[in-house]
Amino acid sequence: MRVNYSTFSTTQFRVLSDNQIEAIYLASLEVLEDVGVAVHSPEAIELLKAAGGVVSDQTLVKIPASAVKTALQSAPERVVLADRKGDRVMSLEDDNVYFGTGSDCPFILDSATGQRRKYTFADVADAAKIADALPNIDFFMSLGLVSDVPVPTYDRHQFLAMLSNTVKPTIVTAVDRDGLSDIYEMSCLALGGRDAFRAAPITALYAEPSSPLKHTRNALEKLMFAAENMIPTVYTPCPIAGATGPATLAGCLVQSLAESLSGLVVAQQKRPGAPVIIGGVTSILDMSTMVMSYGCPELFLMSAALTDVVKWLRLPMFSTGGCSDSKILDEQAAAEAAISLLMATLSGANLIHDVGFLESALVGSYEMLVMCDEIIGMVKHIARAIRVDDETLALDVIHQVGPRGQFLDQDHTFRHFRDQFWFPRLMDRANYEKWDAAGRKSMGDRVREATTKILHDHHSEPLPADVLKELKSIVARADAKLPGA
């Protein structure tokens, strides 16, 4: 036997050194203490005051480093999400990586016509179904924004479409605190009560600070409601370097972190131990088109760097991948999705969202989602790295086969090829003649076929009829309260 032997059983990846992580963290503390954040909620201002925050101009709160430190001490270093059956399926901790869609794209690329149009209730239901079917998609955000329901209650309708079409954990957006309250009620109902939800949270909230350094009343009220009820919350900004954040990547990270950490302080002041996930979409402004890019290398680089910082703080990380600036599913969408998913996976970010986004987050595409599922399988295989031991080093097999021999008929080959090799489903490796005879299909063609097949064949586990009825009544109750209803 060999002793004092250390192994890597996965890839090891970092962007920042410990000193650089610390420099970014300390700079964000300086921003919070010296510049402060705009806080548009009296309750949140009171909470921050109690933590030592200094208020000026009514809404500007300067937050001392000690308040951040206290918040970091009470924030849980792991958050678990459960599926609709109550199984705790996602442990957001350390380097566990999970993949899912993003929320609220206004447009869908219609599978049948190829045209771009608004998202409907039925579309979100279909998106949920697809996410439910895909093996490498772990959680579901709405992908699209339901547009064929009343705007002030879209969130309840959207959540109904989500919850009734996938058993996978969901992350939701909400109109306001009341909307979140209804969604929470719906979640508890689906699961069998508040205690059941505490034990197995099937839904997390997504809410955003506004870059630079501003917390709206709406975002804070949702954040505080979630904290109070121990609803896991992703509270993360989308700073755009050069527009709503500094043009230097390091500076953009500093600001992003300050925004998340000030939200964390509010949540922990509201209820110590509240489960909060930080991170965010940290990208750049494309200077020639004035678009926030969802396919640029700076997004992938900053996300990986922010993951280093957030994990150093021992908090779960919300990152981005599987998205593109391309308007359609083409070679650009494929390349940007591939590099972003590779980088996010290597970085070990816990929640990797926006899988399926096209057109810089304006289009949520089923086909993009299905293609990314295949890419995720591929990059996960890389991140598993290489097992090194006597069996895999195979010296006896190499010796037995000898120079100029072949391994195809070796027992060793049969024993191992299934666990060593990745088996693609949408990547084609046939020879030219076979591919030609099968209709010369591109990956786009195969992706479209696979999408159609899922929509046709996949049936998500339905909610019990009585539960569905009660969920609908909560939605109807909200609609009934609308002015003019």
Next chain:
Amino acid sequence: MRYLSSCHRPAARKRQGPTLPEGGKMSLARPQLTILSEDQRRQIYLSMLEVLERTGVEVAEEEALQVLRHGGATVQGTRAFIPPHMVKAALASAPPRFTVHARDAGKSLRIEPGRVYYGPGPTCPYFVDVSTGQRRRYVRHDAATTARVCDALDNIDFVMSLGAISDVRQSMCDVYEFAEMAANTVKPIVAWSFTLESCEEIHRMAIAIAGGEEEFSRRPNFIFYAEPLSPLASNKEAAQKLVYCSRHRIPLVYTPCPIAGATAPATLAGVLVNALAESIHGLVISQLLQPGTPFVAGGVVSIMDMAETVLSYGAPELSLLSAALSEMCHFLGLPMWSTAGCTDSKLMDEQAAVESAVSVAMAGLSGADLVHDVGFIESAMTGSLDMLVVSDEIIAMARRILRGFEVDDATLATEVISEVGPAGQFLDHRHTAERFRREFWFPRLMDRSRYDSWNAGGRHTLLERARERLSRILAEHHAPQLPARAAEAIGSILAEREKKEAKAAP
């Protein structure tokens, strides 16, 4: 520091990647990827030594065998058993860096840690015709076209032809290929040949371009590529070329193409052991013949697709094995010949883009020195300029990631954040104007326009934009001509060989 108490300051993370340079206030944040631990690298190296000593290698060439025997190997028939001390000595004399000089000095390759160069690969039987878009046999003119396109692309650093010429005398397709490429690019060429004879002629052409034998030895201007066979063998031709290049100090890539499950074990660790043994026995021969001769190890390390029985050029195992083999080569102080920008797809589609992107990024993250096969489709059966141009953009994108970013007071920008303040904007701040060009990558082919302008502009895909760029390059780009004397010399080397061949087989 002062804000972090020890109680919630996390312990050092479990990972033990390479440490980053700190040095002073400014530091560069760069992605650092590691696949194997130090102990795992050592174990793979020691296993490779065991294979060379116990199993040995077949070398079907007398001179190489003699050299090995003389150096301390046990030789039985054509099998050589190489003891560890010979490997140690070879590693000690292999140069840690060398330069391959381009016609345009700014495009020379400095093969040393921290640089990653990309380029196409050789010998595909087929080529995608630019004007018809159809797959057809590769012809002589395609070598000139490919070299011209490589010459124009910013992220292609060395030149190979993407195919094997079918419309000349077959024994001379290698020399014609070199001649066509040399006339159409100022970037360094990686050459190959079937025979020793062609290898010598390519060397003579390179000497003519360098301006004399002495000039060439001082400033070698091309790299020669030759292949050991998996598993564990060098055939006569490969060994002859190895011996010739070593004697003449021609920078040599001597790397195998093991196929996990077919010509190598199905387990990835076993593939690494085999691949390394195959390169390293070549290194031992080269360093015995000429200590210090520039040598590149590595190889195309991939798997046999068990359903299609094809050597996969797009598999994640290719990227993973290549990155691990890079680590092994760097662990031994040798440069790495790696593979990326290639695909199993039959056309430049989404699959080709995904497989190119993943492999290009992984090769870059692994710090591989020379990354070849950019532009291969159909599992290395077909060369595609569409794939080459798209991959050029992907390489640019990967390079933006590899470059990292600076972390210092100016980039942390707390002053700027303070001046802008909550709910402000950075677009018109001086800091943005000063910095964005340095921090942001500007794509050439990736589209970030708004829907309306994309729609009005004809709804082009990436492939369409790549083809537009390719047409422009083909219409407009020409490398500076070779000096007349060099062109003449190349012409007469070809004519002389034609005459000789005609005499041998009229």
